[in-house]
Amino acid sequence: MSDVLPEDLLTAQARIALFIHRTPLFQSDTLNKALGHSVIFKAENLQKIGAFKLRGAMNTLLALKEEGTLGRSVCAFSSGNHAQAVAYAARELGVKATIFIPKQASAVKIAATRACGADVVVTESRQIAEASVAELISKGATFVHPYDNPYVIAGQGTACLEALQDGVEADAVFAPCGGGGLMSGTWLATRLARPQAKVYACEPKMANDAHRSVQAGEIVRLSETPMTIADGVRTLAVSSRTLSYLQRLDGFYEVEEDEIVYWSQWLSHLLKLVIEPTCAMSMAGVVRWLQTQTERKTVLVILSGGNISAETHQAIWALDRLSLLPSLIE
Amino acid sequence: MSDVLPEDLLTAQARIALFIHRTPLFQSDTLNKALGHSVIFKAENLQKIGAFKLRGAMNTLLALKEEGTLGRSVCAFSSGNHAQAVAYAARELGVKATIFIPKQASAVKIAATRACGADVVVTESRQIAEASVAELISKGATFVHPYDNPYVIAGQGTACLEALQDGVEADAVFAPCGGGGLMSGTWLATRLARPQAKVYACEPKMANDAHRSVQAGEIVRLSETPMTIADGVRTLAVSSRTLSYLQRLDGFYEVEEDEIVYWSQWLSHLLKLVIEPTCAMSMAGVVRWLQTQTERKTVLVILSGGNISAETHQAIWALDRLSLLPSLIE
Known part of the structure; x- marks a missing residue:
């Protein structure tokens, strides 16, 4: 298995079914009303080991x-x-x-x-x-490489695949990008189950190697570990394999650290779920994308995990960001 | 309706069914293994408005x-x-x-x-x-009184009732006690659906008016609002009505503030749910009760809510308590 095909996700799904949770979907009426769109969250923070x-x-x-x-x-x-x-x-x-x-x-x-x-x-x-x-x-x-492995990519893609099978009529899918395994799998899942859906990657601005790699057409490697609060995407570089899928995405959103903190607080408050800053980050991209839309849209967000250290909790809650309600108006 | 009967909970349940979520149950394999018992959580933090x-x-x-x-x-x-x-x-x-x-x-x-x-x-x-x-x-x-009202008591009891109907074979049920509405309803639910289950209330030691009221046989009123981190149970006094149910419980556990913080961190970590310190508190009582048990037990914990201010998040995470794993050995 050198390259990954959309169909490989079905094989992966059948193979792992007895070992994983089919995680639930969540949404917040308050958030949907504030944004005027539907945002549906795939709760991989509730996966075994707390992550996809x-x-x-x-x-x-x-x-x-x-x-x-x-x-x-x-x-x-x-x-x-x-x-x-x-x-x-x-x-x-x-x-x-x-x-x-x-x-x-x-x-x-x-x-x-x-x-x-x-x-x-x-x-x-x-x-x-x-x-x-x-x-x-x-x-x-x-x-077992964390992302440069076709079986890993196919496995990660089953999270998005499940959500689409469970009836999410997504116009766009958002997920965080570190080494690119989840993004590659997510793109493949949409090709299989909802090819009309756009797929966007979100990356911290201070760890934007994946976006720069796509722009440059070759792997751009960070010289040192970026200390973004989104600690799930501190990877130094994508691989040739994941880059080939990242080049097919509909776009990247680079997110500021304070946006990551803002959405970490708000998703925690709205969904009552413990989610890592890495996946809260996606909401900054979602809002920017929705600002460009003229019709009501449905967005799928892959909440990648919920393993947070006490230190990161402290960093998330250092300042109260809950007084400024989410909206599409900046 | 002057007094509340167990059967009133069925009426309440039918009445409110279309307006509320039937919330899911959660458990943690890691926690169950650490304790050697089964602890099942009713996730009322996922209820509409984030609380029972x-x-x-x-x-x-x-x-x-x-x-x-x-x-x-x-x-x-x-x-x-x-x-x-x-x-x-x-x-x-x-x-x-x-x-x-x-x-x-x-x-x-x-x-x-x-x-x-x-x-x-x-x-x-x-x-x-x-x-x-x-x-x-x-x-x-x-x-609408927050607890001294028969309809309120019957309504609050439907949370426990649902869990028992959903198959939780509870040997004991634990919930937090403020004004006593949730505890009264929880006791009524067990009489209806699982009369052999013990029912225990948990209260912050610094806000132990309910326990003292039961001990004294009359309402003991706090002179000022106790500043426990469990802000859902800062009530000054129970009512005659709720006291009459609290007197029928199997017992009270008074919990220290640092135990509340410890379990707020650990339940957040293990369940990936945002839960108020008020309900995390119950775990301190659960552990003390389990220490007295010689056979494997099943415990139901009512997670009463998930609305937490940034300030309370800061207080919860001020010190890292995740390095000390939960166990039955103190």
């Missing part, structure tokens, strides 16, 4: 098992949800997982990954994590 | 309408969820609502009550609010 990442990891390990190429151990590096996803998927299939996590990661994420039964190695830096992974691969471990 | 309070307000106005005693205007005083509940219910029935809110209430709650179409009068104090309400009543407005 389990879909890709589960699909990858199950596919390799079917192919007979899944070894007795897997490895990954991640400071975020991919770590728990691979650990959880490995435990489900009875294989050993070794996860390298840079020491900057929050204690609660390290504990959660260990709670899934993985060996967690805390490393000084991402470079050391990558070198350690290379050594394990040379000894026969199966490496 | 709509049930009681809706039941009251609908019942009065059936009786032909609902005037053309209603009034209430509240700094919390009851304000929005009465405003919302009045709008549904096309009657005017005047809600008196003390100025200490958060701007977002005032805005939300206004957004339901109510006239909101911000008063200098609770005393002034009470006097203003008395004047309106003398002019013919219908007053």
Whole structure:
């Protein structure tokens, strides 16, 4: 499987169905009234491990098992949800997982990954994590890349696919872009189930490598980890594979940090869901897109996850942004 | 309707069904594994207006309408969820609502009550609010008391009733106690649908008037509003009516402020739901009760609401409590 086809998402969906939650859809009457449009949220924060990442990891390990190429151990590096996803998927299939996590990661994420039964190695830096992974691969471990992997992309796309199957008549779909796995899968899902829907990626302005890569027609790599509050999309660069899908999107929205905080507070308040700043970010793009529309639209937003450290909660709530109601008027 | 009978909850349930959400149940595998028991959460934070309070307000106005005693205007005083509940219910029935809110209430709650179409009068104090309400009543407005009202009690009880109807085989039910409306209704619901279940109330230690009232056999009134972080239960006193039900409970748990903060963080983390400290508080009681149990138990927790001001979010997350995992060992 070198390239991913829309149909591969159906295979992925059937493969992972028994291992994941079919997550519910949410909407807020207050928000819809304020905007004059319908915004429907796919709650992947309620997915097992608290994020959509389990879909890709589960699909990858199950596919390799079917192919007979899944070894007795897997490895990954991640400071975020991919770590728990691979650990959880490995435990489900009875294989050993070794996860390298840079020491900057929050204690609660390290504990959660260990709670899934993985060996967690805390490393000084991402470079050391990558070198350690290379050594394990040379000894026969199966490496699960967080996004540059066709099975991961197909798995991530099943979140959007479910929402479309569940009847969301989306005119546009919005999701956050880090390495591009979720965006690639989301684009594929719309081609399969709702080709008329536009697909937009949202990215922090201070971590806009994906947008710049699409503009440049080649991978633009950040020189250091951008400290955006949207910690799910601090990736340094997309891959050739994900870039090929990102180039087919209808557009990118670059979002300011204070917009991310604003929507983190408001979505928490309106939906009563704990969602990461990474996915709250999408609402800034949604509002800008809706401002250009003349008819009532339906928008699907993929809420990618809900794993937030106490430190990030503090940053989100440092200032009260709930006094300024959402609207389409800036 | 002077006293409330368990059967009155079925009437209330049928009456309000089309106006409220039948809220979902949640549980956390991680929590259940850590405790060695099953804890099931009724998510009234996902109720319309973000709290169970709509049930009681809706039941009251609908019942009065059936009786032909609902005037053309209603009034209430509240700094919390009851304000929005009465405003919302009045709008549904096309009657005017005047809600008196003390100025200490958060701007977002005032805005939300206004957004339901109510006239909101911000008063200098609770005393002034009470006097203003008395004047309106003398002019013919219908007053909706937040808890000392049989229809309110029956309405609030439908939250627990739904959970029991949905198959929760509860050995014990836990809910927070302010004025006692939710607790009275919850006790009635168990008599109707699961009489073998124990029912426990949880109260902040610094606002323990209900527990002391039960111990004294008469209403103990706090001299001033207790500034517990559980702002949903800052009520000064229960009523004779609610006390008569509270006396039939299986017990009270008095909870420290730092326990409320601890469980606010952990339930947010485990369930990915935004829940008020008022209902997170119940978990401290649950853990203490489970420590006395020798067999595996199923506990139902009523998550009463999810309306949190930015200020309260700041207070919840001021210190990181996520490093200490929940367990039954203290």
